[in-house]
Amino acid sequence: MTSKVLGLSAMLxxxxxxxxxxxxxxxxxxxxxxxxxxxxxxxxxxxxxNCAGCHGAQGNHGAAIALSNPVYxxxxxxxxxxxxTSHGVHGSLMPAFARSSGGTLTDQQVEVLAHxxxxxxxxxxxxxxxxxxxxxxxxxxxxxxxxxxxxASCSSCHGADGTGTQTAKGDKIGSIVDxxxxxxxxxxxxxxxxxxxxxxRGMPDWRSDSATxxxxxxxxxxxxxxxxxxxxxxxxxxxxxP
Ligand code: HEC
Ligand code: HEC
Numbered sequence: 001m002t003s004k005v006l007g008l009s010a011m012l013x014x015x016x017x018x019x020x021x022x023x024x025x026x027x028x029x030x031x032x033x034x035x036x037x038x039x040x041x042x043x044x045x046x047x048x049x050n051c052a053g054c055h056g057a058q059g060n061h062g063a064a065i066a067l068s069n070p071v072y073x074x075x076x077x078x079x080x081x082x083x084x085t086s087h088g089v090h091g092s093l094m095p096a097f098a099r100s101s102g103g104t105l106t107d108q109q110v111e112v113l114a115h116x117x118x119x120x121x122x123x124x125x126x127x128x129x130x131x132x133x134x135x136x137x138x139x140x141x142x143x144x145x146x147x148x149x150x151x152a153s154c155s156s157c158h159g160a161d162g163t164g165t166q167t168a169k170g171d172k173i174g175s176i177v178d179x180x181x182x183x184x185x186x187x188x189x190x191x192x193x194x195x196x197x198x199x200x201r202g203m204p205d206w207r208s209d210s211a212t213x214x215x216x217x218x219x220x221x222x223x224x225x226x227x228x229x230x231x232x233x234x235x236x237x238x239x240x241x242p
Contacts, residue, residue, distance in 0.1 A: 038106050043116025046109055050097065059121055060200060063093070063184050065192040068121035071205045072196035076135050081114035092186050133195055133206055133213075136188065137220045146225030149218045153208060162226065171202075182230035190223050 040046055048057070055061060059068030066072065073081075086107075088096035097103035098110055105113075151160060159165040162177035175181065182190075194214070197205035207213040214222075 037104065038109070041109065041112050043112050043120065046105070046113055047116065050105065051113070054093065059117065064189055065196055066198065066200065067117055069196045069199065070121060070123040071127060071199075072192060073118050073122040074127040075132050075195050076192075078114045078118055080135050081117055082110055085110050085113055089186050089188070092184070092189070129207065133219070134216055135192075135195070137191070137216055139217055139220045141220045141224030143221070143224045143228050146221035146223070146228075149214075149222050150225055153214060153218070154222065157203070162229075167202075177226060177229045179229060179231040182226065187223050187227050190226055191219060194219050194222065 040049075047059075051059075051067075055064065055067050060066040084094065085105075086096065086098035086103075087101050088094045088103075095103065097105040099106060150158075150162065154162070157165060157167065157173055158176055159173075163175040164173050166172050193203070195206050197203045199205075206219060
């Protein structure tokens, strides 16, 4: 084999292995041997071609919690990741990927993605927290209590009304109660950020760097207070414009 052929077989490595020796160089080929999309089972490839455009190559970009945040991955767990990847988030830009929901991925591929995210970006031995908060809440929210809780837990960084502040270091934090910002975020997306924080940008997780972590009820109330300032139709950035 020439080095050129060797290089080519290396590039086609995966399909070459899967297809066995019938594909050996020198034999007449029926056509280009590439994986059919549903045969792709490599996490990096699946993530790159389906998710990176919106969530960033390293899972740390976009209008959602960073998927590579290990606190997020511990709280959500593989079942939640599978469920959201399969069915999407209704009313948001997050598409449904499972074939059964009109998407392009097989259930096996969705599993590779969910497992791959936890393996690539999760904490290998889990989080060292006494107990993890629930990903989803089943509690009833109270908007008035939420406003008080926002003042207690969030206003030091986000301003009393959530419209932003300047930190001691002089960094500006923008509004998190702007209706068009909130229109792009589901309640769960807000909850996920409160649960897991934005470590790259200096926002703490639910433990809030304090002795008393936020409770499920407190988080639920704050989310309700923020969501109460959203425009009437989530997913429509400018619902009131003609
Ligand atoms: C077109 C853009 C887009 C693509 C492509 C996309 N996402 Fe999303 N994703 C979003 C948005 C926007 C949200 C936040 C939705 C909301 O408001 O709850 C989100 C949310 C999520 C969440 C839930 C976050 C939370 O708060 O719990 C998961 C998990 C997720 N995406 C995984 C994936 C995976 C895996 C892929 C690839 C198979 C993918 N996404 C592809 C836009 C996208
Ligand atoms: C110690 C400071 C601090 C505290 C306390 C804090 N945050 Fe943040 N938060 C930040 C920073 C910094 C950012 C990133 C802002 C930026 O990049 O513009 C942020 C971002 C956010 C975002 C996402 C904004 C975006 O641009 O995507 C939300 C939502 C949010 N915070 C909600 C809250 C809520 C609700 C609380 C209280 C439960 C809270 N935060 C407490 C510092 C804090």
